[in-house]
Amino acid sequence: MTAARTITFTLNGSPVTADVKPHHNLVELLQTQFGLTGARESCGQGLCGCCSVVVNGRAVSGCLYLASFVDGADVVTVESLDSAQKLSPVQEAFIEASAFQCGYCTPGFIMMVTQLLDEKPDPTDDEIKHYLTGNLCRCATYPEVMDAVKLAAKKRKAGATA
Ligand code: FES
Ligand code: FES
Structure with a gap:
């Protein structure tokens, strides 16, 4: 069984830690450990944009982006766009x-x-x-x-x- 690794990063402006396995992608990390379901997997091949997440200011396909790669990064999801019940x-x-x-x-x-x-x-x-x-x-x-x-x-x- 492959060991999990603990990573720390900034998620929608807050510092967080998570345990990730080498094969986890960013969508799995956001959904299973943070309950963020806005980025979702559809094609799973980097072709459709359903899983878009911004990492260090650049949009990435969360289905192809290994979760361990966000160690130390600034991650922004669609859930950050509204504030105080107001939509963007x-x-x-x-x-x-x-x-x-x-x-x-x-x-x-x-x-x-x-x-x-x-x-x-x-x-x-x-x-x-x-x-x-x-x-x-x-x-x-x-x-x-x-x-x-x-x-x-x-x-x-x-x-x-x-
Ligand atoms: S699920 Fe289609 S690009 Fe990631
Ligand atoms: S796939 Fe249904 S609204 Fe775009």
């Missing part, structure tokens, strides 16, 4: 634009759209498509996702100037 502008925009059906892919999209707007507050259509090329939606809500990104950009700008 991106979360609000997805609801207002009806940018989901089953919702399975939605946390991954929301993480990537948040990153996109952090990097490019006013993206073009091509930039949106390019940035989200690794996020798949089996319910084919892509037109509504485009609307949501543009709405979120407006909301963030309005929030910044309010």
Whole structure:
């Protein structure tokens, strides 16, 4: 039986420790030891974006990212985006634009759209498509996702100037 190893890292702004085995991936770690189910495994091959987690400021596929690799890292999940019962502008925009059906892919999209707007507050259509090329939606809500990104950009700008 393979021994577990204790790691420490920052999870959504708080220091945490966890026991991980060499084969555990980041999604398993977040779900089983922290109850964070926003990043979820779908393809398990780094192709769909459902498992997106931000590690040290970069989005990674949690299904392919070994849990032990987050030792000492700064990890941010979709659960960090709302605060004090208030949704983030991106979360609000997805609801207002009806940018989901089953919702399975939605946390991954929301993480990537948040990153996109952090990097490019006013993206073009091509930039949106390019940035989200690794996020798949089996319910084919892509037109509504485009609307949501543009709405979120407006909301963030309005929030910044309010
Ligand atoms: S489940 Fe990780 S990219 Fe699809
Ligand atoms: S809303 Fe169902 S997979 Fe995207």
